[in-house]
Amino acid sequence: MAASFSPSSRGSDPSSAPPPGARRRLALITGASSGIGEAFARAYAARGCDLALVARREDRLAAIARELAEAHGVVAQPIVADLSIDEAHLPIVAALRAWGRAPDILINNAGFGVPRRFGDAPWSRQRAFLMTLAVAPCALAHAFLPAMKAARWGRVINVASIAGFAPGVAGNTLYPGVKGLMIRFSQALDSEYRGFGVKVTALCPGTTTSAFADEAGYAHLAPRPGFFSRPQTADHVAEAAINGNESGRVIVVPGWRNALAVAALRVLPEDLTRRVIDRFGARYLLGEER
């Protein structure tokens, strides 16, 4: 699916001039049709930012864009794109160029899980995972960081996970490695661009209420909420990320339970954490539920 963008037919009119003297920031959010990405869209609209909302489901994007444009008086534009395809970022860049805008804020959020033994999911699915969660975020950052640097103002939030601090275990084979990449990538970008007014953050949520587990087909396997495992809302996670990013934090782990889990993963020996997670946590192997 190539990106499609039609300024005049969906959302509000992006050509409408911003109020005199007040150029609104533009936030580009991937995976904005659901969950954490939709929460980012709501949070930035409430802060008076224009929005470029990227995902595959056009109807959902259009409804969210319309609602937020009306509620907050911002311009909200859906950009329909499949981030799993080759050079997925190029049509998005072209759509923004046609609009005459460059994002001041980039939220790399789109994602999904592959809860299978590695070889049991088709390679096309594993490849789509790498393209969507690793290649596309890097490509979008590569496309938009030079303009942020030139403007000496920019914000990038890469949605990683507390799993990015965890060892690999059965199921979701590539997930910890790719989320770890997003954390290291964010740290490196922070070092390179901090001096140019660009703030970069890796958001590392734990379990968050969204469509993620349903989409991956393992909602029925999720542990029951308990004292140490309580899902956070997507709104809470997005707010924590934006506030942390604004205050210059490179890694944001929302919630004390998640912070505790990350602290443990950082200090305990990896062979121990791996055995514990493998024993109690590696339930996401569809068809082979333990």
Ligand SMILES: NC(=O)c1ccc[n+]([C@@H]2O[C@H](COP(=O)([O-])OP(=O)(O)OC[C@H]3O[C@@H](n4cnc5c(N)ncnc54)[C@H](OP(=O)(O)O)[C@@H]3O)[C@@H](O)[C@H]2O)c1
């Ligand atoms: N929920 C959690 O517990 C949790 C915890 C830690 C980290 N995360 C991370 O948070 C991010 C958002 O997940 P979520 O929990 O909000 O899940 P979600 O509700 O399922 O949302 C996923 C979003 O990604 C989009 N997406 C998926 N594949 C895409 C593709 N090929 N091209 C374009 N967009 C695509 C979906 O839109 P379309 O289907 O319309 O394309 C949707 O908007 C992910 O990176 C995930 O790894 C989630």
